[in-house]
Amino acid sequence: MTTQPSLIKRLTSGSLVLQILIGIIAGVVLASVSPSTAKSIAFLGSLFVSALKAVAPVLVFILVASSIANQKKGEHTHVRPILLLYVIGTLASALVAVSMSFLFPTTLVLTAPEAAMAPPGGIGEVLNTLLFKVVDNPVNALMTGNFIGILAWGVALGLALHKASKSTKQMFHDVSESVTLIVRMVIRFAPIGIFGLVAQTVAETGFVALAGYGKLLAVLLGSMLFIALVVNPLVVFVRTRKNPYPLVLLCLRESGVTAFFTRSSAANVPVNLALCERLKLHEDTYSVSIPLGATINMAGAAITITVLTLAAVHTVGVEVDIATALLLSVVAAVSACGASGVAGGSLLLIPLACSLFGISNDVAMQVVAVGFIIGVVQDSAETALNSSTDVVFSAAACGQTELPKQ
Template sequence: MTPANDRPASPRWLAFLFNTSLVAQIVVGLVIGVLLAWAWPDAARASGLLGNVFVSALKAVAPVLVLVLVTAAIANHKRGQSTHIRPILVLYLVGTLLAALVAVVASFAFPSTLQLAAADVAVAPPAGIVEVLRDLLMKIVDNPVHALLEGNFIGILAWAVGLGIALRSAGEKTTRRVVDDLAGAVTFIVRLVIRFAPLGILGLVAATLVESGFGALLDYVRLLAVLVGSMLFVALVANPLLVFFVTRRNPYPLVLTCLRESGITAFFTRSSAANIPVNLDLCRRLDLPEDTYSVSIPLGATINMAGAAITITVLTLAAVHTLGIEPDLPTALLLSVVAAVAACGASGVAGGSLLLVPLACGMFGISNDVAMQVVAIGFIIGVVQDSAETALNSSTDVLFTAAASRAATRGDG
């Protein structure tokens, strides 16, 4: 046998691949993407294929992963064992409402105005809160095959819960064992996809910088500053206060971990749905209870939308200030509630929250034509706005899941 010390050294790039953290590799991919867009635009455009493939792969595995993991978790759940879902739901709802309130305060402190002009946006916003709630109900009773194809995670969750409850009465060593093995197999595929995140981020960054650039954003710097500033305040101040209230521990190590390991990928994929596999993998590495995170993470990708609540509130109040409307305090507070409820119905895809802006604008008598011009502006600044929004939304899913789980563990101890 060849002594271990005599074995040939592995190539440096292989050593970097296997011995360096995924976050460090993503940062390297990000830097290479920026340099590629600056020095070789044609290659940067071509590298966009890497980003598209990565995001598509995440979106492809996410519905199957959620269905299998939730089914397995419920099927194997022991009676009397707490999943801590209720406190996580409370954190989701309180966090979203608090984010909307922060956006109201920021919009009054730093009022923004818009250059409204005729703009055609081929989308149909919901007519009101009732329609949003009706859409959520229809998603729950969706056909399971259609839910998987369309990435309808509310419908997938509903079927997974139903199947899990039904399988709890199955034989210990038969059906439930098969479900466990299937969950392990799907998880393996997900981890494989996530290992390609650095290449995906490289392609997304390079292609975005070449195609969009940031020149078009200069006219909306003030609006972006209010949006991103509100999101940063929620991420670094409001959410840590909530976590401290729940855990009674220094929240920032957990907050920064979630932002670094979940927020970075969510920023570039711009899809809460696509980031579900990343969040599930992070929860596993944080050693959280699988019974808890297998349900709370896909649920959070659907209803925990602090970033969306900020977007809806800030853009609506920007339209209000532009038109010279003077909102009173009760109306502004009501807007926070409406934005929080509407945000729960925002789709987990890029730009999903923008279609709910006309709903909030209706509170102030703003016509749908004007509101859709605000939506068009939202798409212009979406390169930054939607990325920051998704990073906040997705990282908060893990943050609140971990906070509630650790608080319960401390209480049990």
């Protein structure tokens, strides 16, 4: 005699994407019907994001150390070609953003108050910050979610343990499996967390405030969609010579959707690692490429910096030649790699790009303030592109475009 599975078992074994979709719809409906109730359950979203951010640094540190310590001699990984794809993708994003900004020039009404946060003083400061992140204290790196520092210490510990005893290596492997299990448990709560995030966002902001910036948003989102649906598939096809769209659409659906609502590449690291595992990628490869991508693969940030900078340029009437536009693309791509991992982090790099055109810091900071106004959509789309691209390029470098069997 067969027995019906319990409700809890059906929920935990059901389609996570379908459950997230239900959570999104429920959040919109609740915020529309009762905004006060929606705001009162905002803690569900914050709790989910906090759980992801808490487990991600520990997962990355243990996973990287374990993978390198247990790596067999002569075993090939694909980290180097993935890094090349990250560079190509970020630079291509900046070039697309320049082209879109010239095809559809936008101007801004710069009456917004200045942002309170201080931007970096120059490209040297951005690179200096990245360098010091590498040598950060390991405890501080884990506490602050500094993935560059976490990767550096994980790699160093893994190399140091490479000649350790088998029992020590096995212990690290077992710890890695245990932390991965905890991550899976956290991810199963994604529908509830996203329900809270959507309800809070719609209740607090709606989309009325965005109407005045419709053209600017259209250029931003159009550039990001072009990268996600044209440039990234082209890169995958050139690398694998296979149809790229099944892989690209899978990553957008299962990584991009979650990243859109968490608005944090760091918080989406556990989601991406789980997806790479489902795709059966090499663990020694994705355990490094995914957390590294969350820090330096910033196609969406490059687009944001470029589009908003050129919007400021068009507003103040500065003439831009081809050479300066190309220089802006390079500066935006390099600066994007140093963007803060928090929501809106790329906006603080706009004054750096504006300085190329002699635009004052006062004007540039007003552009930053405009960025925060449209951030409810811009930053979400930016994070979705950044995070999903991490998996796309990791899979492409491994030559994997086949979808996992359900």
